[in-house]
Amino acid sequence: MPTRSRQSGALSLTTAALVSCLLAGQTNAQTWPAKQVRLVVPISAGGSVDTIGRAVAQKFSEIWKQPVIVENRAGAGGTIGTDVVAKAAPDGYTLLINSTSQASSAGLYRKLPYDAVNDFAPVTQIITTYQMLVSSPKLPVTSVRELVAMARARPGKLNMASTGTGSSPHLVGELLRLETGIDVVHVPYKGDVGLQPALISGEVDFSFLPPIAAIQHMKAGRMRVLAVTGTSRVAIAPDVPTMIEAGVPNFEFIGWVGIFAPAGTPMDIQHRISGDMIRMLAMPDVAERVPGWGGVAAGTSPEDFTLRYRADVAKFVRIVKDAKVPLIE
Secondary structure, eight states: OOHHHHHHHHHHHHHHHHHHHHHHHHHHHHHHOOOOEEESSSTTTHHHHHHHHHHHHHHHHHHTTTTTEEEEOOOOOGHHHHHHHHSSSSSSSSEEETHHHHHHHHHHHHSSOOTTTEEEEEEEEEEEEEEEEEEOOTSSOHHHHHHHHHHSSSSSTSSEEEESSHHHHHHHHHHHHHHHHOEEEEEOSSSSHHHHHHHHTSSSEEEOOHHHHHHHHTTTSSOOEEEEESOOOBTTTTSSOOOTTTOOOOOOOOEEEEEEEEEOHHHHHHHHHHHHHHHHHTHHHHHGGGGGGGEOOOOOOHHHHHHHHHHHHHHHHHHHHHHHHOBBB
């Protein structure tokens, strides 16, 4: 009988602990946010992530009935602002909005001030972004197969442009090189300002661009669009094949902009943010702005975004290592 009593007492304590946790979760869901929320943007004002962040902050302020303040903490390739959130209290009052560069930094930097995987809770993906493989109109190719065949026939002769070492156009180009075995010369530019004119003039042979820019140049006859890097075609260019359809098996390169919280942020708060983001993206005044953000609406659960984020971190680490991309000190 004493043994049963002790067991009964232990079970009662366990049950009480579980009930306490559930009640605490319900309290979080009911009371958060009770004050101002800070949304950290790890880049300078004016960029695409900043533009999305300000739009999202305004809508969240309306939904939550609390101020959501955008705070730009630029520097060191976005790692300064990202570190601020990694070290913030996990209470839902400090959030981060960032792009795929957060995942790629795990492979590109020799040492980061935070753990790219374990110090963050990926809360929700706002939009999905893609790149498009484009070629100069002066390069005599009209498909991915023809481009790859020419590169194989002329090793080390074709130039692949990017917006800088470690940028998305560079890393997706390295993925193409790894998947096809082609030997091309990487030519980094400081942003789109130098890259796009170089493609148009034939100074460089091919590159990867965001769909909006690629389609504009294609319609004007200034570039050829050969493929899109996602696993499905995009609505703004339904005739453009995916890289897989174009002959490069298993090729996928999907970007995103999403919201993160410090690791340990209660799941009920994460789900509240995610659910409100999904509802926000369905609002007509937000939906009409999404194409201008350079992507398509996503709105994912914390669980789904966590899977995507961790897979991307692993992918970028592999690309950087296998392509021997110089690490950033």
